[in-house]
Amino acid sequence: MSGQQHYVDRILSRRETLELGTRLGLAAGAAALVGGRLFESAAAQDATPEAAFPPADLPVLEITFAADGSVSAAAESPAGTTTLRFVADGAPFISSVMFVRPDGLSDEDLEAGLASPEVPEWLHTTRVNGSVDFEPAAPGDAFEIVADLAPGTWYIVALAEIPAYTTVEISGDPVTVEIEAAVEVAFEHHDFTLPAEVPAGDQVWRATNVDDVLHHMVIFATQTLMTDEEVLAVLTAEGGEESTPEAEAGPPPVFPVGGIGILSKDEVLYQVVSLEPGFYAALCFLTDPGNPAPHAFVGMIESFTAV
Numbered sequence: 051m052s053g054q055q056h057y058v059d060r061i062l063s064r065r066e067t068l069e070l071g072t073r074l075g076l077a078a079g080a081a082a083l084v085g086g087r088l089f090e091s092a093a094a095q096d097a098t099p100e101a102a103f104p105p106a107d108l109p110v111l112e113i114t115f116a117a118d119g120s121v122s123a124a125a126e127s128p129a130g131t132t133t134l135r136f137v138a139d140g141a142p143f144i145s146s147v148m149f150v151r152p153d154g155l156s157d158e159d160l161e162a163g164l165a166s167p168e169v170p171e172w173l174h175t176t177r178v179n180g181s182v183d184f185e186p187a188a189p190g191d192a193f194e195i196v197a198d199l200a201p202g203t204w205y206i207v208a209l210a211e212i213p214a215y216t217t218v219e220i221s222g223d224p225v226t227v228e229i230e231a232a233v234e235v236a237f238e239h240h241d242f243t244l245p246a247e248v249p250a251g252d253q254v255w256r257a258t259n260v261d262d263v264l265h266h267m268v269i270f271a272t273q274t275l276m277t278d279e280e281v282l283a284v285l286t287a288e289g290g291e292e293s294t295p296e297a298e299a300g301p302p303p304v305f306p307v308g309g310i311g312i313l314s315k316d317e318v319l320y321q322v323v324s325l326e327p328g329f330y331a332a333l334c335f336l337t338d339p340g341n342p343a344p345h346a347f348v349g350m351i352e353s354f355t356a357v
C-alpha cells in the first residue's frame with residue numbers, strides 16, 4: 051500500500067502531471083503521471099488467462115531493449131496479427147511506441163518529434179500501435195501483446211531522454227486472426243466504450259481506436275464508482291496539506307493500476323489486463339492537435355466495475 055500511497059502523493063502534489071499526457075507512448079499520461087511503470091513483469095503475475103495468450107501459432111516479433119538504451123528487432127516480419135514480445139535485456143524499464151513513418155517526414159522532424167515532450171503533430175497522421183510501458187521484475191523478463199500490423203516500415207522507439215529506435219519491414223498480405231477476448235474496448239471521439247462490468251483477474255482485452263486522433267487508456271482503481279467530476283477532482287487536487295496518519299492508513303482514493311497504449315485509427319491491440327474485483331475509472335490523457343486539453347477533461351473518462 052505504501053507504494054500506491056507514494057503514487058497518489060505524486061499525483062496529488064503535481065497538478066501539472068495531467069498535462070504530461072502530451073508525451074509519446076503510454077508513458078505519457080501514465081508513467082510520468084505516477085512516477086512508475088504500469089505493467090508488472092509477467093513473472094510477477096500470479097495467474098494466467100483462461101485462454102492461452104498469446105496464441106502459440108502467431109508469428110512473433112521479438113523486440114529487445116538493452117542496458118545501453120538501444121532497441122533491436124528482426125529486420126522483417128509478416129503482416130497481420132503478430133505477437134510483440136518486448137524483452138528487457140538489461141534495460142531497467144521498457145517504454146516504447148511503434149509507428150509507420152509518415153511519407154515525406156524529414157529526418158530532422160522525426161528526431162525532433164521523438165525527443166519532444168509533446169506528441170508531434172505528424173504522429174496523428176500515421177499508424178501507431180505497440181505502445182507499452184513495462185518494468186521487469188528480473189532481467190530477461192518480457193511483456194507480450196498482440197497487434198494487427200499493417201504492411202510498412204515500422205519504427206520501434208525506446209522512449210527515453212535520448213530516444214533510440216530500430217525499424218522493421220512488415221510485408222505481405224496481412225493474415226488477420228481474431229483472438230477471443232473477455233473485454234472489448236473502443237477508443238471513440240473523446241469517449242471510451244467498454245462494458246459497465248468486466249471480469250476480474252487476468253483477462254484478454256481487445257482494444258481498437260475508431261476515432262481520427264490518437265488515444266490511450268490509463269486505468270485507475272477507485273474506492274467507489276466515481277463520476278467524471280469526482281475522478282478529475284481527486285487527480286487535480288493539491289496534495290500534502292490534508293495528509294494525516296489516518297488518511298495515509300486508508301486506501302488511496304484513486305491510483306493507477308494499468309492501461310492500454312496509444313492506438314491510431316483502426317489499429318487493433320490485444321493485451322492481458324489484470325484487475326482485482328472493485329471499481330475503476332479509465333482515462334485518456336492524450337490531446338488533439340492544436341489543443342492542449344487532455345481528453346479526460348473533455349469527457350474521455352469511463353467508470354466501470356470488475357467482478
Ligand SMILES: [Cu+2]
Pocket residue numbers: 240264265266334335336337345350
Ligand atoms: Cu484520447
